[in-house]
Amino acid sequence: MNPIKNAPNTTEAENSNRSHDFNDFQQPHRSLLQQLRPAKKDLLTAAQTKIDNKTKPVGSLGRMETLAVQLCLIQEDLNPVIRRKSMFVFAGDHGVVEEGVSAYPSEVTGQMVKNFLEGGAAINVLCRHGGIDLRVVDMGVATEIKSHPLLMEKKIRKGTRNFARTPAMTTQEALRALEAGMEAFLAEYQRNPIDIVGLGDMGIGNTTTATAVICAACGVDPLDVTGRGTGIDDAALTHKAEVIQRALRLHDPDPKNGFDILQKVGGLEIAGIAGAALAAAAKKTVVVLDGVISTAGGLIAYLLHPHVRDYVISGHRSVEPAQQAALSFMKLSPLVDLNMRLGEGTGAALAIHLADAAAKIMQEMASFEDAGVSREMA
Amino acid sequence: MNPIKNAPNTTEAENSNRSHDFNDFQQPHRSLLQQLRPAKKDLLTAAQTKIDNKTKPVGSLGRMETLAVQLCLIQEDLNPVIRRKSMFVFAGDHGVVEEGVSAYPSEVTGQMVKNFLEGGAAINVLCRHGGIDLRVVDMGVATEIKSHPLLMEKKIRKGTRNFARTPAMTTQEALRALEAGMEAFLAEYQRNPIDIVGLGDMGIGNTTTATAVICAACGVDPLDVTGRGTGIDDAALTHKAEVIQRALRLHDPDPKNGFDILQKVGGLEIAGIAGAALAAAAKKTVVVLDGVISTAGGLIAYLLHPHVRDYVISGHRSVEPAQQAALSFMKLSPLVDLNMRLGEGTGAALAIHLADAAAKIMQEMASFEDAGVSREMA
Numbered sequence A, B: 001m002n003p004i005k006n007a008p009n010t011t012e013a014e015n016s017n018r019s020h021d022f023n024d025f026q027q028p029h030r031s032l033l034q035q036l037r038p039a040k041k042d043l044l045t046a047a048q049t050k051i052d053n054k055t056k057p058v059g060s061l062g063r064m065e066t067l068a069v070q071l072c073l074i075q076e077d078l079n080p081v082i083r084r085k086s087m088f089v090f091a092g093d094h095g096v097v098e099e100g101v102s103a104y105p106s107e108v109t110g111q112m113v114k115n116f117l118e119g120g121a122a123i124n125v126l127c128r129h130g131g132i133d134l135r136v137v138d139m140g141v142a143t144e145i146k147s148h149p150l151l152m153e154k155k156i157r158k159g160t161r162n163f164a165r166t167p168a169m170t171t172q173e174a175l176r177a178l179e180a181g182m183e184a185f186l187a188e189y190q191r192n193p194i195d196i197v198g199l200g201d202m203g204i205g206n207t208t209t210a211t212a213v214i215c216a217a218c219g220v221d222p223l224d225v226t227g228r229g230t231g232i233d234d235a236a237l238t239h240k241a242e243v244i245q246r247a248l249r250l251h252d253p254d255p256k257n258g259f260d261i262l263q264k265v266g267g268l269e270i271a272g273i274a275g276a277a278l279a280a281a282a283k284k285t286v287v288v289l290d291g292v293i294s295t296a297g298g299l300i301a302y303l304l305h306p307h308v309r310d311y312v313i314s315g316h317r318s319v320e321p322a323q324q325a326a327l328s329f330m331k332l333s334p335l336v337d338l339n340m341r342l343g344e345g346t347g348a349a350l351a352i353h354l355a356d357a358a359a360k361i362m363q364e365m366a367s368f369e370d371a372g373v374s375r376e377m378a
Helices: A010-015 A018-024 A027-034 A041-052 A063-075 A095-099 A107-118 A122-130 A171-191 A206-218 A234-251 A258-265 A268-282 A292-304 A306-311 A321-330 A346-364 B010-015 B018-024 B027-034 B041-052 B063-075 B095-099 B107-118 B122-130 B171-191 B206-218 B234-251 B258-265 B268-282 B292-304 B306-311 B321-330 B346-364
Strands: A085-092 A133-140 A151-153 A196-202 A286-289 A312-314 A316-318 A336-340 B085-092 B133-140 B151-153 B196-202 B286-289 B312-314 B316-318 B336-340
Touching (some): A063 A286, A063 A306, A085 A268, A107 A196, A133 A268, A171 A268, A196 A292, A206 A292, A206 A321, A258 A268, A258 A292, A286 A346, A312 A346, A336 B063, A346 B122, A346 B346, B027 B171, B041 B063, B041 B346, B063 B346, B085 B122, B085 B171, B085 B346, B095 B206, B107 B196, B196 B268, B196 B346, B206 B234, B206 B258, B206 B321, B234 B258, B258 B292, B268 B292, B286 B346, B292 B306, B292 B312
Parallel strands (some): A286 A312, B286 B312
């Protein structure tokens, strides 16, 4: 399933069309992106030594240890701390739903946004459970959404165009959507700094869009990685893969150009996620991706600015096969694997608890010296 | 790796040597065990229907859904709730350490117990993080442990005998150790009811013991499933597997008789874990197993009383290969897989957060009807 054709080395991807794209951003967004720097790798040895001196066999906390070290590099501190945890659910509709790719009708996007605002969805439960502040961003829901304290209104248009026939967005719309994602994150960050952010999605039809984005960037075949989304049957699955395949042939997006892919076969919520990931990384906030849609957004951000990768954690393994192609491309591996495929940020919410635990392990655990515990025998 | 020879059907295991063993328990322990009943399976359809009506595609929360349903059956309530979370770390030393099977000296057991009592170990960090009450039970540490409010003193003897030469415990010691585990749980439960309990371990040498227990019960070969524990090299690994193999030939424990296995090649902390699992299940408390030692304890409990299985969750997948043999035998699959191999209850502590999340999903999420969300198209 995994012929990753286009994996860029960082420098290559970095130099591709990035500067061009960044010049098109408005001034405040451009200067925010200039703040995005690689994480502080010169702390690596000190962080590794610190975790190795904790009262446990070396490496015995597995992924929790690499996570703890990553947090040190991001926060530039050997005592990383997760104070404020945030979750953004970016919502948008998809013109491609006209092609019969989803088990649910488009109006469910708006209905679910209402459910989020009323507190009844899975992501509400998991954010309350995890002490995570939730905001919902209307990037392009087809129906009207009434104002609400939890809602951020960033509607670019009422759903994308049907990319089976025409580019999903104009270049201006794609640019505005990326900027809107950055603005959404930044507005919350400025209200109160955010240490870790989960990026979730809502949008009927968006596994089709995310799969198209991932296939375009990673050079994988839609017939190999298209999944059942909310639950379509075999016939609909084949049809969905063919719709994606035809769209990629029609638009022929440049695999190295995240902006080109986004505009031609992307989604408004995917743009919001990409923008938020870029803004968060610029502010040294840990970014937790969720399932296949969130990962597609992370992938767009990565193509636009590869250093974003240093700030990213993959929250969970989705049932959707395209996610793995994107994760391999970015060399990420998911924290949680619970056979989930809901999106909304639900996997990211569970992973945030683990990241917070990793920070506390680094900060609070005693060393062999502190505790007077004997070391391994020679 | 996985030739499970002895998987009992429930009735068979149930009828084996159980009644004999239970008659040897003191009266209060015997009557506690009589309270252990299968979970309320007649709620299965109602619980499944309830989770299927939540605002999400059917099955899209994966393992979280099966967990939510299990909690309903255990609590006999379609609105399961996790109020009090507890963790017990059972500690004991192992005579078999004389054979050179561990990378650490025996005195580390007592030193780590002191670390637990002072709050500096990984399990302390994770229990604070997860809102979990921690108690440490001295089942048989070789050194003296000073009294402490977090400590429960149940020392049966200063470490087991070296089972490479002689049975690890007398039948009286094994019986008392099981009872002590039950008493430890019950004392905390009576102070304040416990909804979910993690069962952790500390004991230098105890991956050797746990592997012996699992091989005896599941009919697997020590050469196939012995792991590196705290971190031994290749030569020591082969030696460790051979020590276990010889001990099993020497004592020839009855694979269906958990008590016989425990007494001949078990550990005092493993007995404590088994006893606590039985007592917790009798009180309808959810039992979360940790790594290979905790799972060996769960396995002893299962052989003694198969209905305990209904109350058990496997918290995490350990790096130790014997754990998988025990999990397959009990038909359990672990929630978290983070490449961890520390024990102490660390994997269980992380899993408790997930179980609590699952309970809240069942209780708090809106149904399609509540939220006015359209269902899947026909």
